[in-house]
Amino acid sequence: MQSNILIIGGNGMVGKTISRILTSRNPDYSIFIGSRKAGKTENDLVIDVNQPHTFQSITDKKINLIVLSVNDKEDHVLRFAIENHIDYLDITKPTPDLMKAYEWAKKQSVNSRIVFSSGWMGGIVGGLAASSTPHMKDIEEIKLFVYYSVKDLAGESSAHFMAENVAKPFSMYKNNSPLQVRHFLDAEYFNYSFGIGKRTAYNFDVPDLYILNKIEKIPTVSVKMTYNSKLITWLLGAFQRWKIFTILSLKERRMIFGSSGSGDQSVFEIVIQTKVGSRKISLQSTKGQAELTALSAVLHTEELMKRHLENAIYFSHQLHRSDSLFAALNEYETINIKIK
Numbered sequence: 001m002q003s004n005i006l007i008i009g010g011n012g013m014v015g016k017t018i019s020r021i022l023t024s025r026n027p028d029y030s031i032f033i034g035s036r037k038a039g040k041t042e043n044d045l046v047i048d049v050n051q052p053h054t055f056q057s058i059t060d061k062k063i064n065l066i067v068l069s070v071n072d073k074e075d076h077v078l079r080f081a082i083e084n085h086i087d088y089l090d091i092t093k094p095t096p097d098l099m100k101a102y103e104w105a106k107k108q109s110v111n112s113r114i115v116f117s118s119g120w121m122g123g124i125v126g127g128l129a130a131s132s133t134p135h136m137k138d139i140e141e142i143k144l145f146v147y148y149s150v151k152d153l154a155g156e157s158s159a160h161f162m163a164e165n166v167a168k169p170f171s172m173y174k175n176n177s178p179l180q181v182r183h184f185l186d187a188e189y190f191n192y193s194f195g196i197g198k199r200t201a202y203n204f205d206v207p208d209l210y211i212l213n214k215i216e217k218i219p220t221v222s223v224k225m226t227y228n229s230k231l232i233t234w235l236l237g238a239f240q241r242w243k244i245f246t247i248l249s250l251k252e253r254r255m256i257f258g259s260s261g262s263g264d265q266s267v268f269e270i271v272i273q274t275k276v277g278s279r280k281i282s283l284q285s286t287k288g289q290a291e292l293t294a295l296s297a298v299l300h301t302e303e304l305m306k307r308h309l310e311n312a313i314y315f316s317h318q319l320h321r322s323d324s325l326f327a328a329l330n331e332y333e334t335i336n337i338k339i340k
Helices: 013-025 052-060 076-083 095-106 125-131 157-165 208-215 230-241 250-257 289-306 324-331
Strands: 004-008 030-035 044-046 065-068 087-090 113-116 139-148 170-174 177-181 188-192 197-203 220-227 266-274 277-285 312-315 335-339
Touching: 004 013, 013 030, 013 289, 044 052, 052 076, 065 076, 065 289, 076 087, 076 095, 076 113, 087 289, 095 113, 095 208, 095 312, 113 289, 125 139, 125 208, 125 266, 125 277, 125 324, 139 188, 139 197, 157 250, 170 208, 188 220, 188 266, 197 230, 208 220, 220 230, 277 289, 289 324, 324 335
Parallel strands: 004 030, 004 065, 030 044, 065 087, 087 113, 113 312, 139 220
Antiparallel strands: 139 266, 170 177, 170 220, 188 197, 197 220, 266 277, 277 335
């Protein structure tokens, strides 16, 4: 099988990291970079997700897989991939956009592999949860705790999502009932691993809430996060309680969430409750969220390229065999995983 892979948004922070990791692990792959600006090589393609007429080069170059690492709110690339029978992997969608795209895609005749990988850090939470128990149906509850450092080297997409959605309610799930909540409220004390210690964590919206409850049928799912700065964490909660986010302009909210440092660790922990007990999976990326997100996208890409998977719609954790995702992450030099 040909391995012509196009990374749209390939000049962004995560896109560049995907290209670097993918090339180092698979030198036989042909990697193309899609960007709104012209590049210097024949593998640099001018592609604007808001201008579908720029997609002609995708078919001209006989692209086998599109990796989307830039926001495509109108789903132009998804529609093109389905219409032209091209494999597709999207790591960018916030929950509302993911739900919309998935509902639309289900109604189409799909003759390629369409993969939604928009969960936390490239959609690996579900795969790690699946590796902890023989059957996902045995899981009664999943709690995801995120540690986010403002010193991390981060792109602007997640910051823009927070700016646009911080004042809007979203759903967590308890016994299969959606609970309307808001970001940075409902404090829960949690003891983070990797030397972080006890921190107050607050509501946080990631697509895993929808995926784990609606796709994997796990009855109770919640996500909470804390910043490396206790002051910033407290201030964001205070802003929400005092409804300051609702009166700030989008530009002002983007300024609040748009900071990016020179690099720091990224940590998340999955607490899994089954009928017979509980388990905690703790993951640390010493190079931060961009490296982990990109690595996840690469691991999903390798599964698509190397395994025989039927043409269908997938969520990224469904691509991996039991324990294969865990093993691949654990082998990577900047990833540390603990299981209790």
